[in-house]
Amino acid sequence: MTITPSIKRDYLSKLAEQGKRADGRTFNEFREIEIETGLFSKAEGSARVKIGNTQVIAGIKILIGTPYPDTPESGVMTTAAELIPMASPDFEAGPPRENAIELARVVDRGIRESKIIEVDKLCLEPGEAIWMVFIDIHIIDFDGNLFDASSLAALAALHNAVIPIERSRPDLEKLREKFPSVKKYLEEHPTDYPLPLKEPPISCTSVKYNNVIMIDPALDEEEIAEARLTVATDKNGDIRAMQKGLNGSFTVEEIKKVIKASIDNGIKIREELYKSVGK
């Protein structure tokens, strides 16, 4: 933490009293969102998401692996996030710190618990072979609200992802000789096909300082925030996940306001997501 926040806090608080934000947005307004998919040939799926000046790249690798003993018929997914030093003068190289781990876990949970990836369709041979889905998130430009940018990048990359039958052909051939179910699977799936997905929830983050609440905090706003609330909503406007952060508090009315703003913005972001993946 630097010494600037106290100066920034005064400035941003004064603006907030007049109902304004430093970049001219209203309290319920997201920054401009840009989504691009299918950027890289080596990744099974990829996406770049910009929310204002924050920029995140997500890549998906899908490989053949062995299932966990307690879920022999289910595919596996993991999420990792790197706050690489490219993104900010304050990020350091090295193994992931607390922040990166929290970020990866929140994104991971959002995808895992909402069951977007149909893991039961990722089984090749029960107990022996499954598809493993790796989601790797690279923060390359940091200007606040990594939670929303990272989840959105992961979702866009997943929608762009294919099961790599062609690339895995040598391994699949070996499995086919051993297991009849793999033979059947290859007859049903002769070539690459899209990763089976369900409707995704969209997450929106709001912060509170000086008793005002604003959605999609920029870095300055995030640095002085007293409390943070992330709400993920689905297509029907139902709530699918929430996470409160920081040591401030919300009143019940405030929480309801945040949920309303998250649903409204979630609809717009969902449209952007579908447009970018051609859906």
Add this chain to the structure above:
Amino acid sequence: MESDIKLIDDNGKRLDGRSPDELRKIKIEAGVLHRAEGSCYLEWGGNKVMAAVYGPREALPRHTQNPLRAIVNARYNMAAFSVDDRKRPGPDRRSREISKVISEALEKVILLEKFPRASIDVNIEVLNAEAGTRCAGLTAAGVALADAGIPLKDIPVACAAGKIDGHVVLDLGKEEDNFGDADLPIAISPRTNEILLLQMDGHLTVEEFDKALEMAINGCHVASDIQKKAIMDKYQNAPEVK
């Protein structure tokens, strides 16, 4: 490595249709990131890399400081999704070595004496890898350093030459790198043709080496023109800062 793949056809064309002294397509964009002081996005054939520069700033931890000059910390990193099999995130022996030789190459062209006790941090991220990532990374780093306004004697640039099916060729592609006979990546200061980085593996006769080196230097000059154009494109029509 022995292989049955024919890397050069009877007309002297390579697998991707290039002639022996032809580079893959290079695309460079300067100043693509908001937070970094200088940045660059570069595509070189199937390679896609990004470079970002921070500094000069106080070198930390303190014991790394040099009282007479700045140090350069280049960090070459491959994204987990940049290769066919997922790469485990974080540095390994290969990326540490590449980071070191790139740092040393960059130190030669930066006016380090201007910034005692400082560090200049150069982050290179490989997002899609397809033979020749260290050359692509160093070339991107050169543009990012210029974009950051770091005082330079020259904009460093890199390119590789190699040998496939007994022929010396420029800028090895994916299969050529896997099944070729030799690879010679170099980096130069294009104003003086001084060599800043040189590595070689494989087997070359002295004559072949001479030819490969000349070819790689020519390739560097082609890439250098594209670097300069990217910087001009960003700053020529930039709005005046008052």
